Amino acid sequence: MMRSLSEIKRFLLFIPEMIFFGLSYARFLYWARSTQILDPQETWNRFTKPKNFLWEWFLDNYPPAIMRRLLCNFSSLRFRDHANAISQHYDLSNKFYELFLDKEYMFYSCADFLKSTDTIEDAQENKANYILNLIDPKFGEKILDLGCGWGAMLKKIYETTKDKKHLYGYTLSTEQKKFIEEKYGFNVELKDFITTEYEPESFDKIYSIGSLEHVREDELLAFSKKLSQAIKRDGKIIHHFFCRIGDVIPTRLLVGGVAIFPGIDLANLKKYLDVFEQVNLGVKHHSVHDYRPTLKAWFDRLVANKETAIQLVGVQTYNKYLCYLAEAWRLFDDRDLMLMRFVLQRQDAPMALKTSVTSDASHFLQKV
Ligand SMILES: C[S@@+](CC[C@H](N)C(=O)[O-])C[C@H]1O[C@@H](n2cnc3c(N)ncnc32)[C@H](O)[C@@H]1O
Known part of the structure; x- marks a missing residue:
């Protein structure tokens, strides 16, 4: 009975959702709400493979850009409280995330697939080494992880420095905090890193991996200013995040900011660069990376663990994650989104540290 009601609701909502939010939004939820287990291959193809010109044009251009902006603003207002928004996604179930993330670290962020034979475990190890090199942590340095996930x-830094005392993490997910405390015993606080007041010049290194995306466009300047004041003069900030490339919000991103990561309002690359400059942070390294192999690997892992996933979170949530991972892949494939890593230093850093800028796009593969 409940199942038939859900199916009726799904059909009834399609047309109004298409009119207000567009085809990409409506068809995403239409499939995600299915009470039948989705076929993985059909789902992957449905979201990642372009169809005919007219379909694609409508999908990409409706609703108009101004409407997309308003919908995004409305969703940000509705989920103004970051703790509530974060909890909806990240407190779902640690065991569920364990099913498709890598076994060693449980990174929920883009990995570096360097060889065609790399597993998600190899690729996350590659990424961890890359970022470790950027952070270059030393024993005794006070280091903060913004949005520390699981x-x-x-863990990677601690393995290098063996210094737990000076290592800090902030998250807004109670499940993640519980997981970290039980498994590693690191100093993790339930703190909104956007609204927190930081003591001036209190950290040697501050980094974020896959969490800057949660800072809304209108919060970015004030937040970045706080960070630039929170690091020591010779300190550095490392950000790994994805951003929009164009000025306009892609239609496919709408559902992400409402149903997957509620309240997200992603800025474009220009905005980040402007903000870094405005808060007197100089770019010491920038690199571009390819998110697609990670999304595909998570999709395949989730499918391989279908039965357990459904036992843990139910059919509709399982379906929603399949649709979201495939839709996200397409956003990166279309070059609507791009994954970047930056190392930033204060403009008043000692001269000795003002090394030349390094850049790297070797991980950013050709269009597949
Ligand atoms: C995509 S996960 C990335 C986690 C981890 N850095 C990794 O690479 O696996 C984003 C993380 O940012 C945290 N987060 C997002 N917004 C936050 C905020 N305003 N304050 C604190 N944590 C936040 C979430 O709780 C989550 O831990």
Whole structure:
């Protein structure tokens, strides 16, 4: 009975959702709400493979850009409280995330697939090494992980420095905090890193991996200013995040900011660069990376663990994650989104540290 009601609701909502939010939004939820287990191959193809010109044009251009902006603003207002928004996604179930993330670290962020034979475990190890090199942590340095997830990078740093005392992590997910405390015993606080007041010049290194995306466009300047004041003069900030490339919000991103990561309002690359400059942070390294192999690997892992996933979170949530991972892949494939890593230093850093800028796009593969 409940199942038939859900199916009726799904059909009834399609037309109004298409009119207000567009085809990409409506068809995403239409499939995600299915009470039948989705076929993985059909789902992958449905979201990642372009169809005919007219379909694609409508999908990409309706609703108009101004409407997309308003919908995004409305969703940000509705989920103004970051703790509530974060909890909806990340407190779902630690066991569920364990099913498709890498076994060693549980990174929930883009990995570096360097060889065609790399597993998600190899690729996350490659990424962890890359970022470790950027952070260059030393024993005794005070280091802060903004949005520490399940403690992946804290673990990597601790393995190098063996210094737990000076390592800190902030998250807004109670499940993640519990997981980290039980598994590693790191200093993790339930703190909104956007609204927190930081003591001036209190950290040697501050980094974020896959969490800057949660800072809304209108919060970015004030937040970045706080960070630039929170690091020591010779300190550095490392950000790994994805951003929009164009000025306009892609239609496919709408559902992400409402149903997957509620309240997200992603800025474009220009905005980040402007903000870094405005808060007197100089770019010491920038690199571009390819998110697609990670999304595909998570999709395949989730499918391989279908039965357990459904037992843990139910059919509709399982379906929603399949649709979201495939839709996200397409956003990166279309070059609507791009994954970047930056190392930033204060403009008043000692001269000795003002090394030349390094850049790297070797991980950013050709269009597949
Ligand atoms: C995509 S996960 C990435 C986790 C981890 N860095 C990794 O690479 O696996 C984003 C993380 O950012 C955290 N987060 C997002 N917004 C936050 C905020 N305003 N304050 C604190 N944590 C936040 C979430 O709780 C989550 O741990």
